[in-house]
Amino acid sequence: MDYRRIKRVLFVNVFMNFVFISLQKKEEVLLDMVASGAELGWLTSPVKDGWEIGQQAVNGSLLYNYYVCNVEKGEQDNWLRTTFIQRNPAASRVFVELQFNVRDCNTFEAVPLNCKETFNLYTSEADADIGTAFRKGLFRKVATIAPDEISDRGKMKMNTETKVVDNLSRKGFYLGFQDIGACVAIYSVRVYYKTCPATVQSLAAFPETVAGGENQALREVAGSCVKNAISEGQPRIYCTTDGEWVVPMSQCQCESGFEALEDTCQECQPGFFKPSVSSEACKPCPKNTEPSGPGATRCSCNDGFYRAPEDPETSACFGLPSAPQSLLSSTAQMSFGRLQLSWKPPADNGGRSDITYSVVCERCEGKTCQSCGEKVRFEPSNTELKETKVTVSELEPHLNYTFSVEARSGVSQFSHKRAVSSINTTLHYTDPPKVTAMHLVESSPTSLSLQWSVSHRAKPVATRYELMFRKKENDEEKASGTVTTFTVLVLEKNSAQIKDLSPSTVYLFKVQALSSEGSPGSYSIEQEFSTLPPAGNTAVILGAAIGGAVMLFIVVVVLLLRKRRRNSHTRQGPEDTYFSSPDQLKPLKTYVDPHTYEDPNTAVLKFASEIHPNHITKQKVIGAGEFGEVYRGILKAPSRKEVAVAIKTLKPGYTEKQRQDFLSEASIMGQFSHQNIIRLEGVVTKFKHAMIVTEYMENGALDKYLKDHDGEMSSFQLVGMLRGIAAGMKYLSDMSYVHRDLAARNILVNSNLECKVSDFGLSRVLEDDPEGTYTTSGGKIPIRWTAPEAIAYRKFTSASDVWSFGIVMWEVMAFGERPYWDMSNHEVMKAINEAFRLPAPMDCPSAVYQLMLQCWQQDRSKRPRFGDIVSLLDKLLKSPDSLKPIADFDPRVSIRLPSTSGSDGSPFRSVSEWLESIKMSQYSENFSMAGVVSMEQVLQMKSEDIRNIGVRLPGHLKRIAYSILGLKDQTSTLSVFAV
Incomplete structure (x- = not known):
């Protein structure tokens, strides 16, 4: 077979849609195979029968490539090495972009045993070009290059892969491509590193910066404000590994007299001004001011016009008012x-x-x-x-x-x-003067001498007076309706002697002035004067007075003795004093303890409605109680609308006592009917599986709901929730029912954020919560929520429920924080007995915290009643401004923040460990993405920095900021509660 011909066929069918990636501003190219053309000069090993260079015309351009296809010649180890690539000292990470073709091994007539469809990418660092010297041992593997698509004989597929070479540290490096038995051609090799380009953001100039490597995902860059702009702190920004700017900090603002225009600060135009450093634009000079010059910081008032001291420089000037x-x-x-x-x-x-x-x-x-x-x-x-x-x-x-x-x-x-x-x-008086005072000059058994004064006059005129008097009626005359008549005297002077009066008699007098024309003025105040008794009756009257005084003394002594005797038989205890109001002495309805019934089943039938199990549909398990699972379900009773319910079940294998204990809670709940008490729908008792069915509360327990929505609710909303809880407890108190386990975990919240008191089985529930209880001779008590007298003497009253309500208030305002944090129960008891009280939670209104302290009075008779609490919370809700004053807050105590170390006393090892300690671990990724990876960096952060990395909720923002404040204090808050 002619393998050289196969190679030519492979490279003639070039992928016609091949596109070179254009150079971006964020990329600095170190090597470009396509741009180098025939001047590559890459080294091959072995020199023959390995990688070869070829050339092909594509779309009118000659493209060079390196190829190898020795798939049928046994094991292969063919190397192709680039020339020496100089590195920017700041670029520790480079990107290698490859475009290549690989042939499918199955397209050969007889599939070679050693045929591969991948090749390897290597790199070797050096401080200088070593020329043609080539040693495989100096190279480290970067990646195995595998195609997404492989080519067959008729259709070739072009692949593009980009690999990262990281942690470079020397002056330059080589790339090596190893073929171990593939039919492959490389068309393009482009080596580049990324930079964040020089930029101006928020009037701050930042230089071009090489993007960081894997050890520095975000590279912090310091900038400087543009001309005529200033900043409180040096502007900073972060450059990502992708060459993008993120998280700008410390915004620059134009100086007074300058405004931002694109990326510069320019002078205010004539007729405009800007008085201070800000991001605002220049404003036109206001009314009645002189036109300003360029770069003005204020506009002066015209003559005759002024600004008041409290007027801002931006206000108009004003003239003087005219006369009234x-x-x-x-x-x-x-x-x-x-x-x-x-x-x-x-x-x-x-x-x-x-x-x-x-x-x-x-x-x-x-x-x-x-x-x-x-x-x-x-x-x-x-x-x-x-x-x-x-x-x-x-x-x-x-x-x-x-x-x-x-x-x-x-x-x-x-x-x-x-x-x-x-x-x-x-002034010219025409009316008579006013009589201002009347007094007795002399008296006798049959006469009275009187004198009066009038208002001052500059020029007195002749005035007459009209004096009216009558005898004052006694009790018998008043009862019979008898009224004495007035005697009228007209006098020429401001005095008179009235004769022929009865001895020992009270007379009523009033006088008015008359003008010279006879018109009357206003009467003086009516006054009483008495005549003296006859001379012979003085001793008799004195004796009678003495006798009356003696009789009065005897009566008072008898009454005091009788009261002391009654008190010796009926002494009130402190708890009786607490229940002394009429509403509590005469409740509309009184709670009946179901345990007083000989047969507990009788109490269940009396106070709870029986439900047939066919009317109940269980949908989903939502929790587990002591006696069995709790389900969400549907209740569809005859002639009633379908409602969502919670269903408590009794697990199989129960004893009769467990069944009675389970149903006793229903006997208690069935006696209550109030919008802030969990409503009992009914029970299932006549069938094998007993159930208690209550209304369904969509948002579950209050403590968990608050933790899930930390910082998302206003003080007004939280006080509204507390008001509902207090109203429910007032209802229970009026029925003489003591809850004994009032805590946020036992308050349920519906979809309208309405809170309802629940869990009326104290002893049973507490046995499953050993951490929250303290064993005494009579059972278990939730120490963190329980009043001191209830812990010491098991004295549970509505007053001890008020103490617990104060703890619930703290839980609500602290968004579900655990009371007394990680203190042990013994430490809690000791601290309370030494007058320690929980500090104000963060952002807690002062009025709300003062109410908490009233609930935690050591003397239970001094604690407010639930009726008083409801009234006070109503007043706060009707006047939202009363919630604005915030109680004093110490972050080291109030949110239990460790200052410099974790719970074991050792310094925080990481940012994530610190965030976990303050329950803010959900922001670990935000800190990491912003490059804040050490506690030293955390200590330098400000509120604006925390907001810029993505912490938006006010409560979370303050918690993290206060924690940093505690870290800076270098004082562990654990010493505050040292026992």
Whole structure:
């Protein structure tokens, strides 16, 4: 067979759709076989009967290729080596792009035993060209090259493969192609490395950078701001192995007087300005300012126009207000030294809305004027008035007053000009003066002498007075409806002696002034004055008074003795004090303990509805309880709509006691009916497999839901969830039911995020949770959620449930964080007894944390009741602004962050280990992709850097930022809880 002819046929049928890959800006080519043409000069070994060079015209162009086809000559080891390829010192990774053909071994008449359909790619590094010296041992294998498609006799297939040669370190390298028995032709070899091209991003210039290798997936590059731009930190960006720029940090901004235009900062045009360093564009000069020159940072006000101190440089300039208009004094209220001034706003307010008014009063006699002084009063004030009226009182008659009203705005302080309107007025009294005080001058058994005073007048006129008096009715007269009549006296002076009165009698007096024309003024306040008793009755009255006092003393002593005797028989304990409100003493319904029934089955039948199992369809296992599996299912009872339910089952092989314990929870749940208590649909007891059927809560347990949605809910939403839990607990408390195991794990959440209290089988559930309990003489207790008195004395009350609710509040605001973190139960008990309380979670409203602390009062009688808690949470929800003040937060304590080491005290070995310790391991890939692979790099990160690598949720962003803060503190928070 003529093998040379076979070779020619192989290479004449060139794949006509062959296209060379064009050079991209991101690629720097080191070797291009096609571009070199006949000047290849590659070395072959052996020199004969191995690789050969050929040439073929394709589409009018001559294409050179290297080929070999010794498939029927036994074992082969044919090498083709390129010339020395100089390497860019920064390029540790290069790409080798091959285009080649391989013939199918099955197309030969007799398939050679050693026929191959692959060849190998090798590389060898060197610091200098070694010429024709060739040693196979210096080469390391890069890859086996296998075609995607192999060619047959009639149709040849062109293949393209790109391989990576990594970890290059010397000045240059060779490529070697080894044939071990294939019929193959290489048409193109292109060697290149990738670069990130020089670029300007966010006004920061970055130089062309060679892409990193596998040991440096992201290469950090420092840049510099363009001219007339600045940045707080040096601009940085990362170059990927694909030659792309990613994750720019520290954005540059144009200086004041410059704005961004494409990739440069240019001066503001005339008539425009920019006052500060920012990314904003220049703005046109505002109203009433002088036209600015190029590169202006502010626009000055025109003459007569000003900016207030609180006005920004970007605001317009304003003129002064004109004087108030139509200043008038009202005569309708001029009696008794009062008048009202009113005016209209200025015709020109200077463009501002902060107009205020001040009023000045002057008193004039002849040509001499002086300030009215402090005696004259203004209502509401005489300065900083926003209304266009004021009432002036304590004015004197027959004097000339001048009132000046000045209009001012925020820019009035910059000018000496005043915008003032004035008015003159004189008061002339026509009404009588006002009686201001009445007092007793002298009294006797049959007469009273009185005197009164009137308001001051500058020029008194003749005044008469009308005095009215009558005897005050006693109790019998009031009961019979008898009313005494007034006696009226008209007097010429401000005093009077009234005679012929009854001894020991109370009289009521009032007086008014009459004008000279006889018109009346207003009456004074009615006052009581008494006549003296007859002289002979004084001793009798004194004796009666003494006797009455003695009798009163005896009655008080008897009452005190009787009360002390009653208290000695009925002393309240602290828990009785807690349940002293009327709502709790008289509940609408009282809980009945099912264990008080001799036959527990009776309690089940009394409080739970029986369901036929045919009406229940189990769909999916959603959990496992102590007694058996829990299913999600459908309940379709006759004449009822189909509803989703949760189905608790009793596993086979149960004892009768286990069955009774299992159904006792239904006996408890069946007594409750509240929107925040899990609803019992019914039970299956009359068939072999007992079941408890409850409403289905789509979002499951609260603690898990919060962990899955960490940082995704606002404080307002979380407080709303707490309000629902508190309402459910108030209902239970009003029924005298003590839950004893209130925790976020026992709160269920539906699709509307409505929370419902569940799990009413404390002792049974706790036996399966040894880590969360502490064994005492009477059973097991969930230490982290239980009040101190319940741990020490097994004293469970609604007050101990309030303590547990405080822990639930902490769990909710901390998005399901474990209370007291990794402290042991003994450490928790010791810390609580030493007055330690859980610190405020991150971003917890101060009002919510204060309520937690109230729930954790050591004295249970001082803890709030659930009714108080519901009322307070309602107030917070009705006033969302009350949730804005945030409680003090210490990241080292509040989220239990290790400062410099893992849980075993040794330094963090990796970024992923650190992220796992703060429950943020889902971001490990983000840190890795951004090139943050060491804890030293982590310590240099800022909030903006964390956001740029893809951490978007506010809660997660803060948790990571606070953890870095804790790392920088170099102080382990474990010492805070050292026991």
